[in-house]
Amino acid sequence: MSFEEFQNSARLYVIGALEPDELQDFEAARKQYGAAAEEFVNQCYTLHEAFALSLKPAQASAAIKDRLMAMVRERSERGRGPARAN
Amino acid sequence: MSSVADPSLKGTPTSDVETAPSGKLSVSAVEPQPGTPTDVDLMIGIQAGDPDALSQLYDRYSGILKALILRIIHNDTEADDLLQEVFMEIWNQAKNFSAQKGKPLGWMVTLTRRRAIDALRKKQAYARAEERLQAEPEQQPLAWGQNTTAEDITSGDRRALMAKVIQSLPEAQQQVIDLAFFQGMSQREIAAHTNIPLGTVKTRLELGLKKIYDSLKELKDEL
Numbered sequence A: 001m002s003f004e005e006f007q008n009s010a011r012l013y014v015i016g017a018l019e020p021d022e023l024q025d026f027e028a029a030r031k032q033y034g035a036a037a038e039e040f041v042n043q044c045y046t047l048h049e050a051f052a053l054s055l056k057p058a059q060a061s062a063a064i065k066d067r068l069m070a071m072v073r074e075r076s077e078r079g080r081g082p083a084r085a086n
Numbered sequence B: 001m002s003s004v005a006d007p008s009l010k011g012t013p014t015s016d017v018e019t020a021p022s023g024k025l026s027v028s029a030v031e032p033q034p035g036t037p038t039d040v041d042l043m044i045g046i047q048a049g050d051p052d053a054l055s056q057l058y059d060r061y062s063g064i065l066k067a068l069i070l071r072i073i074h075n076d077t078e079a080d081d082l083l084q085e086v087f088m089e090i091w092n093q094a095k096n097f098s099a100q101k102g103k104p105l106g107w108m109v110t111l112t113r114r115r116a117i118d119a120l121r122k123k124q125a126y127a128r129a130e131e132r133l134q135a136e137p138e139q140q141p142l143a144w145g146q147n148t149t150a151e152d153i154t155s156g157d158r159r160a161l162m163a164k165v166i167q168s169l170p171e172a173q174q175q176v177i178d179l180a181f182f183q184g185m186s187q188r189e190i191a192a193h194t195n196i197p198l199g200t201v202k203t204r205l206e207l208g209l210k211k212i213y214d215s216l217k218e219l220k221d222e223l
Helices: A003-014 A020-044 A046-053 A062-077 B039-047 B051-073 B076-096 B104-122 B126-135 B150-154 B158-167 B171-183 B187-194 B198-222
Strands: none
Touching: A003 A020, A003 A046, A003 B198, A020 A046, A046 B051, A046 B104, A046 B158, A046 B171, A046 B198, A062 B051, A062 B076, B039 B051, B039 B076, B039 B104, B051 B076, B051 B104, B051 B171, B076 B104, B104 B171, B158 B171, B158 B198, B171 B187, B171 B198, B187 B198
16 A cells, blocks of 8 residues: 555544455554554544534533533542543 | 533634644534633543533533434434433543543544444344434435524524535435444445445545545635
8 A cells, every 4th residue: 555545544543434355554654663553543633623623613502511510620629520631 | 502602602612532633623622611621621621520610511411422423323312311321431531531632522422422323232222223314305405404404503502503504515415424324234235225326325425524624725725
């Protein structure tokens, strides 16, 4: 697989559109191209942002945030906040 | 109106779960105003167990993430419930976010998409979703866009720019990308769903995604 072909596959990969047989070839090429491949795959994830940002934002129910924050504060007070990053 | 409103346009959208190196190809980022915490600041706050950081992140991005969920599961009540679950997961999984590997918005979008597609599958809602989509043909695929105007673009609205990029694709390419990204369909599923040959589906996906990717790179260079 050429790097250009890998790039095409990477864009399909990040949206989960590779078929199983293609996935095997993709992973092999990913190893072959090493750091350059990883960097490209990472960059491809900006497609996710683009798709999400292309949508008109929707209004969430006001009660959702209240419920969420009540749960989070309760957990936080119990000392069960999210684990810190390494 | 969106709960995101202006604050969502001031954050520092970022990339992702497997994620992207900071600053490489982030087109959605808008520099926060002085004194406003960046998205990364908020993620660090969440990692430290600060509920207020999550509250601010919610205000900034709940509208975008709910739109994404709605686009996938097509049910407002279920979308609200899932949105709550997503932010709870953001809280619980914040330790897995690394600014070295990517940016918060991309990370959240990927997480949200996965959850929404999982929910869709678990509830065996594919058939019902398709029925709804068929009942709303005017939303496919044009609902993707936002009636972008020149004013939107000159005002620096990144959302409008993203919509413009996607609207610039031929509808056939928009359709297959929509089915892959928002419905989680594989190439074979898309081929079966649309009666388009598998090879054509692949070609349309590759061409469409490359055009979007290249456009994002150009925008990054220009902005």
